[in-house]
Amino acid sequence: MAQSNEDPKSLVSTQWLFDHLEDPDLRILDASWFLPNAGRDGAAEFVQSHIPNARFFDIDKISDHRSELPHMAPPAEKFISRVRALGVGDGHQVVVYDALGIFSAPRVWWNFRLMGKENIAVLDGGLPKWRTEGRPLTAEPPLIRDRHITVQRQAHLVKDVTQVANVAKLQSAQIIDARPADRFHGFAPEPRPGLRSGHIPNSKNVPWNSVLETNGTMKSVKML
Template sequence: MAGDDPKTLVSTDWLAAHLDDPDLRILDASWYLPDMGRDARAEYLAAHIPGARFFDIDEISDQRSPLPHMAPPPEKFISRMRAMGVGDGHQVVVYDGAGLFSAARVWWTFRLMGKTDVAVLDGGFPKWQAEGRPVEDMPPVLRDRHITVSRQAGLIKDVTQVAAAAKLGSHEILDARSPGRFAGAEPEPRPGLRAGHIPGARNIPYRSLLGPDGTMLPPEALREVFAAAGVDLSKPAITTCGSGVTAAIINLALERIGKHDHALYDGSWAEWGMYGDLKVATGNDG
């Protein structure tokens, strides 16, 4: 652990020490794949960190898109955050019920909107509970809070931009899916998608960035993971995964090692794997 940083990652000790800060806002951003058999909202209602609000990744999204949970338009983000009492001047801490799985997606969403006082809780709710820290089942009292956003277009990529980057080799494309899905040896959980990966991409399974306890590896170990995968950190990076959720864990890891020129491919494999005119690579090579 490189120490607490309220712009990237904070420990359970840090959160416990700041739990009563008036300008702290805690978000439960739990989200699960269907095969996990878990209900994020029901789990939130049963137990959450005191004061936490529930951030619904599927609802706070661009629902005009046929793709899953694409980044919300700024006006929808503003509307939902105001209603949740999250606004300017707040320090936001995001966690999830898997440890470190979906929380980074919400951290990235805030950064996309120009909000940088936001951190992921390292180890998430499992670590918080394992340490016997307080939980509650009552939703917090919400008061509207003004929020201003400034969308950072450089933090997000669309399919055209990713296709150009893959063709030119101008970026490192980093895929957070499992080695089996990356290689095309395992079927995709979403029906109708081809198997494999974007040509030239490198596989950085998100679990490889985490230690046995589910917390993120320290920066020097993160650098070793990228080096072992042959990542050229002098190039700008584009992250991808199945639908743009776990890709954000790579963005968080890059930020932790001081690399700031990274973006997320929001459509990810849910989009790329759908279109037959986009090339697909298989096996373990880029």
């Protein structure tokens, strides 16, 4: 990613993060998460090795457990309590990364945006790029101090199943499916048992990794 494309509200490079590691108002979140069939544990891997001063954002736990569906957006109250427990609050610049490059980190970026928090960026290339470049890693837990945080949920960023079904029927907006092409077309089974294969009618497939370079960083705006 070109240096000129960096934006602390969307995407920052490993060099940017390295240069700002000691900033007192910087908070780093490890949002590593893996599909159920991957055989990996993000929390366990975090304990073994992470970027200095990072805190683990558990996508499974920081969600709405009132729903039977996984990873539904958390209620504002739950988001506040869990994020405060990580020492993240008002006035902080947040950088989120994951162990696959750019995979689960954007989910956390979106969660913060849903709660009206804009000073958050995804680490371009994530932990793999950071590790490849020989940048510092540690197993030491960070010193966490509670920090007040205020949120304002942006309801317009979420659509329920009825709204999505209406959009699909009326084609009043474009639905994008970011899963791999084989899952979109129903050729590959879903990683969670009991889920039907295929895709929402009239949706278009833009596989998540199609917007990435071979080194796992985001393609330029021009390339996209």
